[in-house]
Amino acid sequence: MLYEVRDPVHGFIVYDELERDLINSKPFQRLRRVKQLALTHMVYPGAVHTRFEHSLGVMEVASQLFDTMMQKGGHELLRALGIRREGERERLRRVLRLAALLHDVGHPPFSHAPEEGLLPGGHEAMSAKLIREAEIRAIIEDQHYRAGIRVEEDIIPVAVGVKHSNARLTAVHQFLSELITGVFGADRMDYLLRDSLHTGVKYGQFDLHRLIHTLTFVQDPKTQDPFVALEVGGVHAAEGLILARYFMFQQVYHHHVRRMYDQHLRQALRDLLPDGQWPLAPDEYVAWDDSRVEAAIFHEASAGGSRWASILANRLHFKLVFEAPEGDIQRYLDQHSDLSALLAERFGEEVYVDSQNRPLVRDRELNVRILGRQGLSSWVTESRIFGVLPPLAFLRVYADRRDDLIKDVRNALSRFVG
Amino acid sequence: MLYEVRDPVHGFIVYDELERDLINSKPFQRLRRVKQLALTHMVYPGAVHTRFEHSLGVMEVASQLFDTMMQKGGHELLRALGIRREGERERLRRVLRLAALLHDVGHPPFSHAPEEGLLPGGHEAMSAKLIREAEIRAIIEDQHYRAGIRVEEDIIPVAVGVKHSNARLTAVHQFLSELITGVFGADRMDYLLRDSLHTGVKYGQFDLHRLIHTLTFVQDPKTQDPFVALEVGGVHAAEGLILARYFMFQQVYHHHVRRMYDQHLRQALRDLLPDGQWPLAPDEYVAWDDSRVEAAIFHEASAGGSRWASILANRLHFKLVFEAPEGDIQRYLDQHSDLSALLAERFGEEVYVDSQNRPLVRDRELNVRILGRQGLSSWVTESRIFGVLPPLAFLRVYADRRDDLIKDVRNALSRFVG
C-alpha cells in the first residue's frame, strides 16, 4: 500500500507503510510545529513552513538521486556498493529514505537558532537519540516489515553521521550519507527550493532536474569505494545551486534582523527553560515545540517576567549599529575578539556582536569529482566561477534601542573603524 | 517614506508610514500567529501560512484593481464616485487600502473554523470592534498623517460591510467594498493564489494579471452609481477564477479530514476557553493566537483533561463512515434533518454529520455585468460554462474510531441509503 501527500515543491510525495508509521510517530509529528527558519518570518512573512514538509522533501529528493544513479550506473554501482544478493538494493534504498526522513528529527523548536548553549551535542546528537529511542526504533525493527534495517548500524550513521553512532563507517554508508547531506545532497537541494518558494525570494532557484540527472558516481582507484561525482554536463547546474545558496545566505539566512532575533530567542529561552536549556530526556524534549515556546514567550512578556521575552513579543529587537563594509571585511574580522571583548566589558548584554567567516565553498566541496570525456577532474578546473565566489563573511554590532546607548557604542567603535 | 516586504505571491508589497504603523499594531501583528487555513496543514503540510501575509496581499491586489480602473476610467470614474476636489481620489485609495489591510483583523485563532458557536457576530463584528478600538483608531486618526479618513464612516463599512458600522451605505463605499470582497474582489483573488501556492495544489491558479486588466466599471442608468463590471475580453479569465475556486473547494477547503478537524477544534475550544467561548473584550481577545491554543491543547491532552484536545493532539479524528454520492446528493440533503436527528439521538457526540449545499455561483454573481461591444450583458449569456457548474454540496457522516460504533452507524444509515 502506498500513500501520498501534496508537496508545494515536488508535487506529490509517495511513501509506504513503514514510512507512514514513522511519519505518524510522536517525534516526527512534532516537526509539524517546528518552523524551518526560526523567526525569519518576522522579515519574510511567508517563511512559516516547517521541518515536517522539509523532511518529507529530503526523503523524496534522496530517492530521486538514488534511482537516477541506479538507472545510469546499474550493475557497476551495485558492485561498487558491494551488493550481491537480490533485495539488498531495495534494502539500501530504504535505509536512504528512512535516514533522509529522520535526519532532522532532533531539531529543537525553531530549528537551528536555539541550539548554541541550549542543546549540548546539537540537533544531530538529539536526532540520533530519538531514532535510537523506543518508538522510532520499534517501528523500524518491527518484524512486520521484514526490512532488515538496523537502527544503530544503518539509519543513524547515514542520517546524522558516524560520530553520533556506535557503528563503524562503511563506504556504503558514507555514500548514502553523501546523498543526503553532501555538497549536492538532498538536504541542501530541498531547503533551497523550499525556502525560496515560501519566502518569495527567487534567488534560491536552480535546475533540480538537471542536477539530479548529471550526478553520478566514481570509484576510488585503490579501494574501489564509490563517491558521488558530477558529469561535466552538469557543471552549470551545479554552479546554479552554489549561487542559489550564496544568494539565499545573503538575502535570507544571514539577514541582519533575523540573526538578531535568533540571539534574542536564545536569550529568552535561557530565561524560560527549566535549568536554562532543553531537557534531554526524549519524552520531555519532544513535548517542546514552537507553539509552546511562543505561548510561553507571550505569557512571560505580559507578566513582565523576562526582558528577552518582552523584546520578542513586542518586536523591539536590538538595532544594527554597525556593519563592516564588505570590501574591507577582513580587517574587521581580524579585530573581532578585541572588539567583542571591549564591547562586552563596557556594555554587557546591551550590545551584541555577530560575525561569520566561512568559505561559501568548503574544502570538501572543492574535491567534488567531475567526470568528463577525458576522465576525472575537479571543480577548480571545470568551473570558472566556482573558485572565485567570496566567503560568507560579516561582522555586525547591534545595541538596544536607546539613543544614548547607540551613541556610546558608536563612539566605542570609532577606534576600530579608523 | 515607503517600505516593502517580500511576498511569495506578488513579489514585493509596498506600504507607507500610516500602513506601517497599522501593521505594527498589536492586533495586526497577532495575525502572524493565525493560520489562514486552520488545521488544513494536517492534510496539506505546506498550508501553515498566515492571515498576516494574506492581509498584506489583499491590500496589494485591491490597489492594483483601483489603479487599473482609474487608469482606464479616469475622469469618468472620478465623476461616478462623486470626486470633485483634488486629493479625494488619493483619500479613497487610502480608504480602500486600509480597509483591505484590516478586513480580517478580527479573525479568531485558526481563522474560520472556530467561529460557529464560539464567536457571536463572527469575525466581521470583531474586526469592526478592533478597528474601532483605541490602538487602530488612534493610528488612523492621528493628525500626523492628515489623511482625513474616518474609522466609523469609511474604514468599517468598506472593510466588513455596513451592517457592522453605524454609518449609512454610500455608493462609493459600496463600490470600494466590492473591490475587496466582491465576486472578483481582492480577497478572493489573493486567497486562491496563496492557498494554492502553499498547499501545492495547482488548481487554484488563474490569470490574475488578465483579470485585473479586464475589470472595469459601469454606472447604473438611473442613479449613476458605479458598479464593478467585466470587459467581455475577460470572460475566460473570470471563468478561470471561478473554476479555480471550484477546484480549491473540492480539493482543499471541503476536504473531509480538514472539515472533521474543524469540528474537533470547536469541541476542544468549548472545553478550553473560559466560559466556552472567545472573550469579547479586545485586549483579552487579542491575547489568543494559534500558539496559545495549540499549547493549551497539547497541555490538556497530556493532562488528560479534554477528550477533544486528546483527539487533536494524537490525530485520532473521527473517521468518515459515509459520504453521499455526488450524483445522488440532493436526495440525501432532503433527508438531512431526519438523518441528523436520528443519529444525534442514538449516538450523541460520537457521530458528526457535516453537510453543505450552496451554489458555487451565487445570485449576486450571476448579476455581474459584462461590458461588450454591444453594451451590457450578463454572465449567463456570455459564459457558456458559468451557469453549468454544480453546487458545492456534500453530506458526510463521521464517527469515532471504534469498529462496533462504526458498524452501528452504518446500520442506522442503511435505511436512508436505500
Added chain:
Amino acid sequence: MLYEVRDPVHGFIVYDELERDLINSKPFQRLRRVKQLALTHMVYPGAVHTRFEHSLGVMEVASQLFDTMMQKGGHELLRALGIRREGERERLRRVLRLAALLHDVGHPPFSHAPEEGLLPGGHEAMSAKLIREAEIRAIIEDQHYRAGIRVEEDIIPVAVGVKHSNARLTAVHQFLSELITGVFGADRMDYLLRDSLHTGVKYGQFDLHRLIHTLTFVQDPKTQDPFVALEVGGVHAAEGLILARYFMFQQVYHHHVRRMYDQHLRQALRDLLPDGQWPLAPDEYVAWDDSRVEAAIFHEASAGGSRWASILANRLHFKLVFEAPEGDIQRYLDQHSDLSALLAERFGEEVYVDSQNRPLVRDRELNVRILGRQGLSSWVTESRIFGVLPPLAFLRVYADRRDDLIKDVRNALSRFVG
C-alpha cells in the same frame, strides 16, 4: 549511448541511438520547418514552434505514461499485455516510443490547415507512407539495433491507427495507441502544454505529473484485454486537462482570425502547388516545408500571381462579418447549409462560411473507466463538471474587406438572423 536535448516543456528529453538515427532522417528533420499551429503566430506572435519539438515531447510523455503504469501495474500489466518472455517489455516500450516519435511525420507544411482538399487521406496516411518508405523503415529494421520491431505490424498501427496499416489490430497495439492518441494520451498532453507555453495563453496548463501518476489500466472482464483507466484520485487532474483543452480551443485553435488564415492558406496553395495539391511521392512531398511555401507566397504576391498569396503576404484577410451568438448557436447551425448555399451563390469566393459543432467530450471519452475503491465507474458519475461542458460550436461568416460587399453580406444574412 544516450543523447539528450533541452525541451522548454519537459526539461530534457533523452533518446538512444536508434531514435537518434530516426530523428536525423530527412523526413523527421523536415518537421523543424513545419510550424505546429500554422499561421496562429499572426495572432499570437510566440506561436512559431514546430512539429519537431512536439514530436520529441510526445515520445517523452508516452514513455512516462508507460513507465508509470509498469511501475504500478507490474506483472499484472505484463500479463494483460500477453508478455511472457523477458525483453518483450523493453520491445513494447520501444514500439511505443518510436510510434510516438513518428506519428506526426506526415504532416504537410503548416500542419493541419492545409490538409482539406490538398492531401487525400490526410496526414495520417502520409505518416504511414513515410514510415513505410525506404529511409525510416531501413533504420528501424537495421540489424544493428536488434530491436525486433516491425514497421508494418508494430509502428504504423500504433502511430496512426490500424486503418492505415495492413496489419490487424491487436489488443496490445490498441493499448499502446491509446497511450499516444487517447483521451489522456501523450499527444494531447504535450500539445496543450507546449502551445500554452509558446503562445503565452495560460489556460492550457494542467497538472501533468498528477495525471500521469493516476492513469492506470483495467482489464476487460471477458477478453482480459487491457484498457487505460483513471484512478478516482485523478479525476480533478483529468478535469483540469479537459478544461485546458476547452479554453485552448476557445482562445487559440478556434480564434476567428487564425481560422480565416487557414482558409486563405488552402486557397493560396491551390494556386501555388503543382496540380493544386501536395505531391504524393515521398521525395517530392518531403521537399515541401513552411519556408518553401512562405517564400513562394511572398514571391507570388510580389509578382501579382495569386490573389490569395497577396492576401496572405499583406495580411488582408477577410473580415468577420457575422458570428452566431453562443446562446443561440444551435438555431444557426440548423440553417447552416441553406445559409452557405445562399452566400455561395450570391458572393462566390468573396465570402467564407466557417463552422464547427462537435462535443468537447466525445462518446469514447465518456467511456473512460474510473477506478475507485468500490471498483469501476465512469466519468459521468465521478465528475460533476465533465458532462456539463458545452460543445465546441461556432458559425461565422467572413467577407473580403470592401465596405459595399460587407453591407451586401449583412443584408443577405438578415433573413437568417431574424
Added chain:
Amino acid sequence: MLYEVRDPVHGFIVYDELERDLINSKPFQRLRRVKQLALTHMVYPGAVHTRFEHSLGVMEVASQLFDTMMQKGGHELLRALGIRREGERERLRRVLRLAALLHDVGHPPFSHAPEEGLLPGGHEAMSAKLIREAEIRAIIEDQHYRAGIRVEEDIIPVAVGVKHSNARLTAVHQFLSELITGVFGADRMDYLLRDSLHTGVKYGQFDLHRLIHTLTFVQDPKTQDPFVALEVGGVHAAEGLILARYFMFQQVYHHHVRRMYDQHLRQALRDLLPDGQWPLAPDEYVAWDDSRVEAAIFHEASAGGSRWASILANRLHFKLVFEAPEGDIQRYLDQHSDLSALLAERFGEEVYVDSQNRPLVRDRELNVRILGRQGLSSWVTESRIFGVLPPLAFLRVYADRRDDLIKDVRNALSRFVG
C-alpha cells in the same frame, strides 16, 4: 484606442494606434520571419522565436522602466530631463517606446549571424536607414497623431545611437537610449527572459520585477545630466541578471555547434546572395527573410550548387577538433593569430578558427552608479561577485568531417598545445 497582444514573457503587451501602424508596416512585419537566434534551434529545438516578439517585448520593458522611474523620481526626474511643458513627458515616453520598438528593425535574416562581411555598417546602420525611409517615417510624422516626434533627432539616436544619426547627442536622448540598450536596459532584460523561455534553458531567469523597481537615476553633479543608477537594494537582482547573461552565453549564445552554423550560414550566403552580400536598397533588403534564405539553401543544396548550402541542408557542419581548456585560455588566445595564419595557409576553408575574448562586464558596466544610504558608490564596492566573473573567452578549431583531415589538423595543432 488601445490594442493588445499576448506575449509569452510579459503576459499582454498593449499598444496604441501609432504603434499599431508601425507594427503593421512592411519592414516591421518582416521581423515575424527573422529568427531571434539564427540557427540555434538546431541545438535547442524551441529556439525558433522571432525578432517580432522580442521587439514588442523591448517596447514593453522600456515603458515599465520609464514609468517606474517617473513614479519614483517624479518632478526631479522631469527637471533633470529638462521637461517643463506639460505633454513633454508623454512625448518622451513615446520616443522611448517607438525607438525600442524599432531598434532591431534593420536586422538581416537570422539576426546577428549573417552581418559580418555581408552587411556593411551592421544592422544598426540598416535600422537607421529603414526608420529614415518613406514608410516608417511617414507613419511617425503623420499629422494625425500630433505626437511631435522627429525621426532624425529623436527616434534614430535613441534607437541605434547617435553615430547612425545626423543629430547631436543630448543628455535626454542618452538617458532614453540607456533605458533600451544599457547595462540594465530593456533589450537585454527581454532577450534573456525570452531566449530562456523558448530554449528551455532555465539559467536565463532573473527577478525582472525587482530589478525594474530598484533602477533609478542620479544627476551628474556638474552638468546635472541624469544617468541610470541602481538602488543598493537591487544589487542582488542586478547580480542575478549578470549571472543569467553569463550562463546564457556559456550554454546558448556561444554553443560550439551554433557558432559553427553561424559561419556556414555566412559562407552559404556569400554564394547565394547577388554580389555576395545583402542588397542595401531598402525595398530589396526588406524582401529577404528567413524563409526566402532557407528555401534558397535547400534549393541550392538539392541542385548541388553551393557546398555550404549542402552542409547546412544536410546538417553536416564542421566538427570541433580542438577547444582550448578554460583554465589555460589566455595562453592560446595569445597565439591566436599565429595559429589562424598557419591553419589558413595549410587547410584554407577546410578549417575554421573561432574565438572570443571579452569581459562579461565591460568598463561602462563597472561604472554603473549604486545609490545607497550613504550616497553614491559603484558596482565594484557593492557587489562581491560582480568583479570576479571570468571573461567570455574561448578558442575553437573546427574542420570538415573527414578523418584524415581531422588527423592532419590535430597534428598541426600539436605544436601549439605543447
